[in-house]
Amino acid sequence: MSGVIVAMRRTLLSCTSLARNGLIALASAALLPIAPARAEDKGLAQAIAAYLDLDHQEFVILTTALALLGFSVVAAILLMRTRVRAARNEARLLSDIGDLQVQADRLRALLFAEPQILISWAAGDNRPQISGDTALLLAQDSPQRILAFGTWLPPEPALQMDHAVDALREAGEGFLLNLTTSNGHALEAMGRAIGGQAIVRIRELGGVRRELAETNFRLRALSEETEMLRGFAAAAPWPIWAKGAKGGLSYANAAYARATEAVSVADAIDRGLELLDSGDRGVMERTLKETSAFTARLPVVFGGERRIYDVHAMNVGGGSTGIAIDASEATALRAALERMAEAHRRTLDQLSSGVAVFDGQRRLAFYNDSYRRLWDLDRVFLDGNPDDSSVLDRLRAARKLPEQPDFRAWKAKLHEAYRAVEPEKDTWYLPDGRAVSVVTTPNPEGGVTYLFDDVTESLDLARRFDGLIRVQRETLDNLAEAVAVFGSNGRAQLFNPAFARMWKLSPEALREQPHIETVEAWCRPLFDDAATWRTIREAVTAIENRVEVPLKLERNDGSVLDCMTMPLPDGATMLTFQDITDTENVERALRERNEALETADQMKVDFVHHVSYELRSPLTTIIGFAHFLADPATGPLMPKQAEYLGYITASTNALLAIINNILDLATIDAGAMSLNLGSVDIRKTIEAAAEGIQDRLATDRIELKVDVDPNIGSFVGDERRVVQVLYNLLANAVGFSPQDATVGLSARRTEHSIVFTVTDSGPGIPPDVKDKVFDWFESHSHGSRHRGAGLGLSLVRSFVELHGGKVSVDSIVGNGTTVTCDFPTDQAAHRHAAE
Structure with missing residues (x-):
């Protein structure tokens, strides 16, 4: 409205200016006669000048003056008329302006009769004009904050409003939104493009419009809730259904369709398939008519299987x-x-401990027969579910509880178990001389479980046991032998002063119950033999095969100890040490003299003859009959008989192999062994030797890695003896290799020989034993899983030397052993050199 008034004022000023310009134009028109006259008027002018006795110049001046005077009068008259007309126009315009102002005020009053806010943007102008009651949305007087929709709207409506305003200003798209402010007021926001301006009107809803908006809100919320509930019902794994007033099926979910074996939900509804049988369905319908709600656990056939449904x-x-x-x-x-509860009840009834369970109301909920017999209570009284206080009062009246100076306080302290978290243990000493162990355990539901055990005999046994232990302690402390007892956990539990003195140990350190490995570390400065200590550790910590193990220890200080490991019944192990240095010195001297008188060669010859003539013949007979019995033609054997026959065959074959090895060694030693020379295919020979140990490779999970040049060819030798050499080397390597290890066998040709190398990853051979590995009956069993007669490496050296070759051993303790056999390729040259 203010814009209209300003326009009217501008119109009035324009009219006044126009009037002034008109007067100026009239004055200019009056001066037109002053312009030079036309040619035909010149005679008249001259005549007038002559009449007035004026020359031409004076005449011109006179006429000009008269013209100016006349025009001045005319101009004055016209100016007065113009001013009067302008005054009338101005008065009329002022009257119109007043009318427009009144009309504008009336329209403004009508426009803002209800609380609302108008926001307008002119075309190309980003500064909005905001008018109206801004307190409708904001408490503080800051109209520009209206455009920060997030200050008075929740996030989602604020974003919706922001996008609607942007679309209105950029594309002229109108909108009508019903909004709810952050403080719960219902608003209507309308946007329109009018006269090149974007106008947004925000007003609070009231009356019918407010109710309609709230109804729309509730309708939208109910629609969303309904869709959510329908989605939940459709996806629920439980059958859900709805029936109309006439009892027909109107809704069912997918689980209902599956339960009724319908093709789809629509099929279940069209066919009116029922989940329950007719009897249960009738009961449900009658109950719904009477009470409007039905709940029952019923059997339902689902997928051909009868199941129970709530x-x-x-x-x-x-x-x-x-x-x-x-x-x-x-x-x-x-x-x-x-x-399970019934089984627990039966189990508790069999316990020797008295059990009584009181519920959250402190009433007896369960008791076993041991509880009744322990306190000699009447079964009728207990079956009446008495409370805890009544039971204690009855026991006190019968003088079956400990004597207390303040029984009420003692009972209150006992009943603190109903509010406790952890179990409590106590011992009651009864007037009749019995001692009862009492454990009170709080139950999760608020009750308490009492466990009663008669520990009278236990305490008496404990007293007697303590006395016995003291006697044993005095006995051990006065023994000359060193004694130490290690428990099943491997820790020292008992020792006497002789043990500490013998091994120079601290009694205070031994009282800390060190582990056997710790004690071993303390004793190693005096005795550092790993094998013996391992035997002692195994005797202490073993679970099975606990037997007495006698040992002899030669310590670094020159003393000799006789050790015995004695397993005890409680899983402990007793170690005894006795100093036998003097006895050992005498025995050693006698043994050395006796060994000097023996002749190893004569013993070997006698043994060979004995084996040859006394063992081989009956052994061959046993092997023959074993094969005869194993032949199916002889007749079927029972499984156990076949098993035992297999053991006999394996043992006799092993024994025959040992005898053959001994005979071979004796024959070689006597110089009677001859070689059956021929062409030896090196690859086939290696395969034959490897075939003989396949079972041991599989048993011990050992990999055999063979490295042979495909073109290595052959050489002249006794093929059977070469196979025997390689077999013994491989068997020895497998025996000393740990499980999941690798044994290597390689063959290479040099200028004058064939070199076989067998490598294992076993414990290696100590330097003091290395020179004895090729001796008869020398079995280096340290680190080996297979024990033998100790003849394998002796045969290896003998057969290799018969071929004119040589054997060497390279071993480092802890890094395995490598045995190298060098066979000459020119046997003729070797025989010539030997002769």
């Missing part, structure tokens, strides 16, 4: 709804729980 139904509107929840597992668990 069925819930209720009347809703003019129809009913229902849901069936699978309770088969819960039913089975409940039955299992009841069976």
